Amino acid sequence: MSTTRPKVVVTGISGNLGRVVAKLLHREADVIGIDRRPFVGRPKDVEHVQVDLRKKKTDEVFRRNKVDAVIHMGIMHDPRMSQEDHHSFNVLGTMRVLDCAAKYGVKKVVMLSSANVYGPSPQNSNFLTEETPLMAASRFPTVRDLIEVDMLAHGFFWRHPEIETVVLRPVHIVGAAIKNAPSNYLRLKRPWVLAGFDPMVQLIHTEDVGRAMIEALRPGRKGVYNVTGPGEVPLSSVFRELGHKPLPLPHLLAKPLLSTLFKYRLASYPPEELDHIQFLCMVDGSRWHAETGWKPLHSMRETIRSVLGE
């Protein structure tokens, strides 16, 4: 490597995953974080620009620094936020980041998408490859902004062959402080399950996702990749490992019940999320595996138990 340290912009740096990436990266690179939230526990050598990604001020960060790479994770997944905010933040924010990358000569763009863009469905093959159409919105329209963001990066990949664009679609990310739907669900002491359904699930530890994002920075890497963790387990085994006692409900009852609860704000999961505990949404991570020699650091047991903060 050259004597000058590479400059990397990390969006969404104040989130749990963002902090993991910052920690892994700040010794080798000059990290500039962009996040409208405060950055708790920021390492001293990491710069934080507290600004909304959609704002013009984002440009300034790129104009003032000679940015080599961008890691874009500034994407919201909170179904409780208004649809409009969600869509605007994710889509406009991503467009702003990509525009800046093209305009200011960034050489590498790494974007965090998700294996959820394929969507759970009874028709799914067990292991979906990167070429599978992104059908999640057909059953769950609320996630269409996440698909749009993935497609934006995809389009950017083709329009800018001079920039190495990497789109990572990791499986369910879990971790102690992670507040996403799968981690929250696994932390429930008496989680709902659908009686008679026990789909195989794939999980990945936050730290392993962070490592994958860093791995994607390596010169030469570009393209769309599914990223898998330590393997596949039945949902029931996950709860057994955690010592939680699931509450089986008939699937025909669970959906209308959860709809009602969600409507009156008594549940934090939209009813469409039930598809994830009924049908398969697993991916084939062999491309990433073969091209990078990928090995997750955390075993399945550690990954599962990480939601408890162990």
Added chain:
Amino acid sequence: MLKQGLRKWTLSMAGTDLDERLEGSRPQNEYGVDPWGYSLDYALSAVGPFLWLYKNYFRVDTFGLEKVPAGRVLLIANHSGQLPVDGAMIGVAMLTEAEHPRPIRSMVEKWVPTLPFISTFFARVGQVVGTPENCRALLEKDEAILVFPEGLKGISKLYPQRYQLQEFGLGFMRLALETNTPIVPIAVIGGEEQAPAVVNLKPLAKLLGFPVMPLTPYGAPFPLPVKYRLHFGDPLFFTGRPDDDDSELEKKVKVVKAAIQTMIEQGLKDRKAVFW
């Protein structure tokens, strides 16, 4: 526990050396399943009742099981009987009777994952949804895959059409060529008489969301205690382009169909009675 009891029962019927014969035949993770959700322990417990049916109810005679080669293989059979007893019996034969026992993976209809309990059961005993991607991935892992190329048209035939092979799909041939997989033709004799359907109530099927709704003279298609005979043929090897015209693939499929047809005719000729 029920699971342990069933497992013991299976071993008592199949011979206690089954465990040893199966040893090392399956990569499983620390949670006892393979990436597809198949569990050998679960399968050994679940197969108990089917093995009992195999031995005592359908009294299955299996011919030529030794012809199934090691490694990847496509088992292609005729389909009959309203309920997929034929698939279960072929599965039992492969898992408990073969010298080198192995689980078969079959390709199930896409509505199976929507059924509670059944979806889980099928996954744990190694069955997967019938997509070309699933089939290809399993063949590349050197699995044995059972395909009924007649599909629903075969299993839901009415009694007057018994032992008349329906149109074969071409998908299995394309996958065989693509993955360089030998094909073992299988003729199943007996299934056609287990539940002689006289009518298929399509409107009722539609109402209940079932693909078909066959009725027998005695009502629901409950399988009668017919005697099953499974004839395994010599492996067939094909070469050619998997993306060839359908007409070229059809020629190859016809070879497989003819092999099954010949075995069915021979099997019917040799059979003295339906129930014994």
